[in-house]
Amino acid sequence: MTVRERIFMRLEQLSMSQKEFSERTGILPSTISEWKKKKTNPSSEKIMPICEALDVTPEWLLLGIDGPGSRDGQDYYLIRKNSDLGLMINCYKKLEPSFRERVIGYMQAIEAMVSQKENESLAKTESLREDFSTAAEHSKVPEPSTTPEPSTAEPSKETEPSKETESSKETESLKAAESFTATESTTATVSSPKTNFLSET
Numbered sequence: 550m551t552v553r554e555r556i557f558m559r560l561e562q563l564s565m566s567q568k569e570f571s572e573r574t575g576i577l578p579s580t581i582s583e584w585k586k587k588k589t590n591p592s593s594e595k596i597m598p599i600c601e602a603l604d605v606t607p608e609w610l611l612l613g614i615d616g617p618g619s620r621d622g623q624d625y626y627l628i629r630k631n632s633d634l635g636l637m638i639n640c641y642k643k644l645e646p647s648f649r650e651r652v653i654g655y656m657q658a659i660e661a662m663v664s665q666k667e668n669e670s671l672a673k674t675e676s677l678r679e680d681f682s683t684a685a686e687h688s689k690v691p692e693p694s695t696t697p698e699p700s701t702a703e704p705s706k707e708t709e710p711s712k713e714t715e716s717s718k719e720t721e722s723l724k725a726a727e728s729f730t731a732t733e734s735t736t737a738t739v740s741s742p743k744t745n746f747l748s749e750t
């Protein structure tokens with residue numbers, strides 16, 4: 550299997566289009582198409598960008614050694630010079646051996662500090678979870694009783710007849726009776742002379 554064939558096989562495995570592959574590697578789409586049509590292989594300066602885009606090692610791409618996607622299992626790194634790691638390595642190479650040891654010591658101390666803080670944060674999180682769980686268990690609301698409680702409400706005053714209302718009604722009845730009696734008495738007094746007059750004539 551050639552380098553070209555491995556490239557297109559890996560593209561198919563990743564479901565990556567040639568357009569996306571071109572954007573990731575900076576290689577022109579026309580150049581990628583030529584590999585397929587003319588059955589040519591990429592030039593040497595394009596090997597590293599291709600390996601990064603396809604997540605493969607140069608050994609696999611060039612020789613078929615190791616499987617694709619196994620870069621993390623290697624005992625070496627492939628790093629661009631203009632990347633952050635590349636700049637750090639370039640500075641490290643310029644230091645004297647004694648300073649290199651100091652740099653390594655500083656980096657190991659920082660790593661240990663960060664790891665300790667992460668462990669403390671995880672421990673606090675677990676402690677808070679346990680506290681919340683305990684508090685939730687103690688604060689459970691008891692289920693409401695299904696037995697109806699006896700009613701202690703006082704009877705409504707609106708349904709009871711008011712004594713003052715009854716007294717007022719009796720007074721009005723008496724006044725109406727007295728008025729009716731007075732009217733009948735007046736009528737009798739007025740009609741009596743007429744009767745006498747008719748009897749005289």
